Amino acid sequence: MKILHISDLHFPKKLSLFSLRGKAIVGYLSYRLRRKSKHPLVLISAMVEAISKLEYDALVISGDLTNVSHPGEFENAKEILKPLLTDKTFLIPGNHDRYQKRAIGPNPLFEKTFSEWMGTSLDPNLYIRSKKIAGKVFIGWDSNFAIPRITANGYVAPEVITKTVQSIEEPYILVCHHPLWNPKSEIESRGHRMLNRAEVIDKLKANPPQLYLHGHTHTNWVKLPGVRAPFPIVNSASSTRLSDRSHECGFHIIEVGKPIQYRRFIYSEDQFIETNPIFYEESEGVI
Known part of the structure; x- marks a missing residue:
């Protein structure tokens, strides 16, 4: 199976400041x-x-x-992605898609816009989404929560992890926005990282995924299986960002087999071209 993984698209959309509230005003000005x-x-x-x-x-x-997470941004994203939204597509929200409380409930904007491609819920009280594509099970978690402060932390509730490892009985791909591991050169700040990722990794050992796909940190890498996390961790963020000295941006195609094979694509001279993946051993980073 070939999985094409993109993340952190941050599609541009001009907004009126009068349509924004609270920290969204600061966030939008920072973006612009x-x-x-x-x-x-x-x-x-x-x-x-x-x-x-x-x-x-x-x-x-x-x-x-x-x-x-402005309503106009969701419709804009859907329009841009329209050629790619098919029964082969599976997506989850990131922290910017949950930036404001009004984006979460009672009628979440992400779900309202993209429910057709989010799979089905495995528990009415937990965010665990499942979709089978070409015979492979994909599981999606929501590690994001809207808070008044300008932070980007993530968290996955223990019951979400337990339910996942106990209910999935076949090989699966796990998709979540926040990293579980970072290279030493990309260590996240206290206001940016997943708060309980060591707990997530320890609980996943009971039934580890074949792959963990994420974004959030805007530079590409593949962490190879290790002692603490016995599964690959792949970051394809940001797929729509220009690379620079601090960011290696692009996306991956991952062929799931024995062994798993990785291809990486980057933007260069007005087009995407294939280049070498960036591999790390687990010891070269931190959980």
């Missing part, structure tokens, strides 16, 4: 002044075009389709 130029429209168009021409069995999007 600091990050908008890093996600040019020409790169976004090139990504959609490149993916449309590639062969894959499943397309996984691991969150952050928007910037401040």
Whole structure:
């Protein structure tokens, strides 16, 4: 099976400041002044075009389709992704898709817009989504929560982990927005990391996934199986960002077999081209 993994798309959308509330005003101004130029429209168009021409069995999007979870941003993201949204697509929200409390309930904007491609719920009280694509089970978690402060922490409740490892009886791919591991050169701040990722990894050992796919940190890597986390951890963020000295951006195609094979694509000279994946041993980073 070939899995094409993209993440942290942060599609640009011009918004009126009068339509924003609370921290969304600060977040949107930060995006317009600091990050908008890093996600040019020409790169976004090139990504959609490149993916449309590639062969894959499943397309996984691991969150952050928007910037401040404004209703207009969700419709904009859906329109841009329209050529890629098929029965082969599976997606989950990122922290920017949960940026405001009004994006979560009682009618969550992410679910309202993308429910057709989110799979089915395994528990009415927990966010555990499941979708089978080409015979492979994909499990999605929501590690995000909207809080008033300008932070980007993640958290996965213990009951979500327990329910997952106890109820899945076949090999599965786990998709979640926040990393479980970072290279030593990419250690996250206290306000950016998943708060209980050591607990997540320890509980997953009872029934580990074949792959853990995530985003959040805007540079690509593949962490190979190790002693603490006996499964690969793959970061395809940001797939729509220009690379620079601090960010190796792009996306992956992962062929699940024995062994698992990885291909990486980056934006260069107005198109996406294939290049070498970035591999790390578990000892080269931190949980």
